[in-house]
Amino acid sequence: MGRAGSGTGTGAAGSGTGAGGAGLGTGAGGHDEERLARAALTRLTEPGDEVVGRWLRELGAPALVRGLVGDGPAPKGARSERLAGCRARAASLDPAGDLAAVARLGGRFVCPGEPEWPTQLDDLGDARPLGLWVRGPADLRLWALRSVAVVGARACSDYGSHVAALLGAGLAERGWVVVSGAAYGVDGAAHRGALAAGGATAAVLACGVDVPYPRGHAQLLDRIAEQGLVLAELPPGGHPTRSRFVLRNRVIAALTRGTVVVEAEYRSGSLVTARRARALGRHTMGIPGPVTSGLSAGVHELLREGATLVTDADEVAELVGAMGELAPERRGPAVPRDLLAPEAAAVLDAVPGPGGDTARIALNAGLSRDTTLGRLYELHGLGFVARRGDRWRPVARASTSVPSKPLGRRPPMRRGGS
Structure with a gap:
């Protein structure tokens, strides 16, 4: 490896002589x-x-x-x-003792230039990690190639926790690795969602990989280390500080294809992560919430800055995934009236509430009497209107048995022939 890429240690101070x-x-x-x-x-x-x-x-x-x-x-x-x-x-x-300590945990120390190193971290330039301490059986580089960060408020609402868990599970089911910081609130919910779906998740810590922080997530971190990956820049035993949490966020931003923020106040570390992701050319996304909630204020500000609004895992995957990973088309429920051809719909709209004769309905619809009469019979067969004598009236509830193709587009019948 050359000195510019990872530093080979053949510099002026000599090589292999020890350093005290x-x-x-x-x-x-x-x-x-x-x-x-x-x-x-x-x-x-x-x-x-x-x-x-x-x-x-x-x-x-x-x-x-x-x-x-x-x-x-x-x-x-x-x-x-x-x-x-x-x-x-x-x-x-x-x-050497630190390397032995992480090995006893079943972990390793991954350096830039090695096969397992995620090269997207090189986008951080001189701020890239010196190396990463890793626990877990998976290959860090391969997992990072298809990963999404889900971050947000520690003191999140029930809504935020629910959405984060759904996102974690949904992304995991679609083959994405869910990356977060293992904190209380949104982070923990996203990790648990991915684990519950039998999927992949990675926790990036602001302390050593052997330090259960927060304490209440000790079991969660053990599960992640068994089923996924736990990684950190600090050596074994390293303790978290406020500044280290902020610096940890740049790793989450650079490691993943995009960052989703679920609930965040104006002053939130998750917004730091999202803005760093945007500066690195990654996708930034936000889950909207109630405008009356302070926990949604930061997310809404992020959306105003140009982040993409998403509501579920399908929309996240469509944004960060490969060509063809499209979210399903979102439409309201179809009702029988939606399937009417334009002329039939115009005639139905023209039928007065109390009822009316064919001539009046034709005048209201702006169509000829013959065309109007033909459409009225179609509507009668579908249960949209009823006839009494020469008058037609709308039916309050139409039949749900409606053809899949719009009516009223077949060629007209010829007079005097078959």
Whole structure:
């Protein structure tokens, strides 16, 4: 792998010499230097730091680690405060131990450039993850190719929870991977919907993959790890913070084909996810709600900004899916009157409520008497009108037995012949 793509660690600081307590010697613990260095960086630095991303691109991962912990030249422009913080963290740095810890969970550490790496994350540029800690048996890259994010309010309403669960189940049934953040509210409902449908779901955490956060979702996270994927930028044991939740959202946005927001107030992390998705060229969608609800205000604002209004999994799949994945046509229930030919419908409209003779009905319909009479007999046969003497009146409830093709379009009968 070249240095520009993933940083090979053949930079100025040397290769395979170790970095003090960092343990970056080639082959340490059975891992190559690049993997150890990237694992170390996930503990030394914060997720989404574009400055670190630029240094990584310029120096390579092993050289950058050495520079940050004081075993090599410091990165250009690094402030003393940043270096001091990294060196304080380096005191407990054990990347080989972190890799062993995730392996004991049945997980792994996926680096850019590897076969399992989702290349759409490269759209984040220097803010792309240094690597991803992953639990679960599925292939992350393949799952991400057909994935949709479903996000929204933590303190959602019953409506929001119900819609999120339906979306999760519906998308899973259509072969889509449901991605969310495992939080209370909309996130949890979307994950549960996908799991209940026997489908695929992935949780992107703002902490280590071994940290059950929120605590109330410990069992849910275990189920996701068994049936789907749990992934994070932070190493095992990493704890969540407010800023890490915000930074986590960029991964959800970049990883998926589109983001659906189900209930969100004006200040909501889910709106951050959707707007980041839009900036990355992904589809952004919103589920409308009551205009009187503050939980719908953020979604409605997102729709005003140009997001697509969707109401169910079919409409989401139509937007983000391949050609031909169309939502069914939405129409109101068909009634017998809908199937009438235009002339027959015009005659039926022209029949007065109290009833009227053929001449008056023809005048009201703007048709000839003969044409009107023919249509009246058709309507009589279908149960739309009744006749008494020379007068016709509408019937309150027509027969439901209506031909599938409109009436009144057959050629006229010839006079005097067959």
